[in-house]
Amino acid sequence: MTEQTLQVEILRYRPETDQDPAFQTYTVPYRDDWVVLDALNHIKDNIDRTLSYRWSCHMAVCGSCGMMINGEPKLSCHAFLRDYYPNKVRVEPLANFPIERDLVAVTDDFMEKLESVKPYVIPQQERAVDEGPHLQTPAQLNAFKQYTMCINCLLCYAACPQYGLTPDFVGPAALALAHRYNLDTRDAGREQRQEIAASNEGVWDCTFVGECSQACPKSVDPAAAIQQTKIASTIDWYKALLNPWGKR
Amino acid sequence: MAKSNKPIVWSLFAGGGMLSAFVTPVLIFVTGLAVPLGLMSLDSLSYDRMLVLAQNPVGKIVLFAVIFLPLWHAAHRLLTTLHDVGLPKGRIAMTACYGAAALGSIAAAVVLLRI
Structure with missing residues (x-):
């Protein structure tokens, strides 16, 4: 019996030799328990050592292997070949980001935005170790827990049409993480994060398309986080209007 | 920033x-289906009753709210949709959308106040 095979079409770009990115097609063995990342690893190990792509855990935890697979943002370790077979699979680097090399996207823009929203607990007062742990009730944990599942894989940025149109937009993952810390009872940093989140480039550039929440492989709902931030920011705005002498 | x-x-x-989600469907049902199909009495939307509603201050507020808020909703949605389909965010589109909503709101207010 002849071995079943599958064609994988990969967008290649080697900046030192290529003028423009171009597709290159590889034929790989087909196994029904293989994911696209297995096919890429097969190509790298056996066919073409020059292929570049990011990956690490192979189990949808690290967030490194996000790619456009048949035009949809997916983790390549989470996209089974059996869902595409016998058709060709087209693999491209994440949309809305510049290409560093082959399937590797330049993600510096996101890293800067992520840092700008201060995605860490900013306590009201520093707590000494001998004061013991900061306790939270299950309900307090539940309020933000889903947002902690974000693995910064950037599928939501590749899915977001607004980020594509307005590169200054802070974007889904960073705004969802800002919301995550705002909702945390241990945190008092909301006012600092609002400087970014409540700006035009923050939540207000979002038009609630909702593709970010569809694309998320960890079932985070960034679209909901952004709409909740819009409501809270609107309440802030009217409060400041009604009480111009109050705390801004 | x-x-x-x-x-x-x-x-x-x-x-x-x-309002568009909760009240407008009810209004469409009442004015477009229930009364014309005879599920509700024809008299419930009679001129006299509607006039009393529009003359009452609370009635005026309710009528104004169901007219002006959905207008602003539509204006903002249309503007963001234009942006989604690739029209650059410009003053012209913004003036046209919000301007139409503002004109509609003013017209509704003027008409309601004159009844």
Whole structure:
């Protein structure tokens, strides 16, 4: 019996030799328990050592292997070949980001935005170790827990049409993480994060398309986080209007 | 980064969306289906009754709300949709959308106040 095979079409770009990115097609063995990342690893190990792509855990935890697979943002370790077979699979680097090399996207823009929203607990007062742990009730944990599942894989940025149109937009993952810390009872940093989140480039550039929440492989709902931030920011705005002498 | 003034239009958009979702279908049902099909008495939308509604101050507020808030909702949605399909965010589109909503709101207010 002849071995079943599958064609994988990969967008290649080697900046030192290529003028423009171009597709290159590889034929790989087909196994029904293989994911696209297995096919890429097969190509790298056996066919073409020059292929570049990011990956690490192979189990949808690290967030490194996000790619456009048949035009949809997916983790390549989470996209089974059996869902595409016998058709060709087209693999491209994440949309809305510049290409560093082959399937590797330049993600510096996101890293800067992520840092700008201060995605860490900013306590009201520093707590000494001998004061013991900061306790939270299950309900307090539940309020933000889903947002902690974000693995910064950037599928939501590749899915977001607004980020594509307005590169200054802070974007889904960073705004969802800002919301995550705002909702945390241990945190008092909301006012600092609002400087970014409540700006035009923050939540207000979002038009609630909702593709970010569809694309998320960890079932985070960034679209909901952004709409909740819009409501809270609107309440802030009217409060400041009604009480111009109050705390801004 | 500067604090945004978007909450003004967004709160009108959100309020209008709420009304459009919950009240507008009921209004369409009552005015477009229930009364014409005879499920409700023809008299319930008679000129006299409607006139009393529009003359009552609370009636005026309710009528104004169901007209002006959905107008702002539509204006904001249309503007963001234009942006989604690739029209650059410009003063012209903004003036046209919000201007139409503002004119509609003023017209509704003037008509209601003159009844």
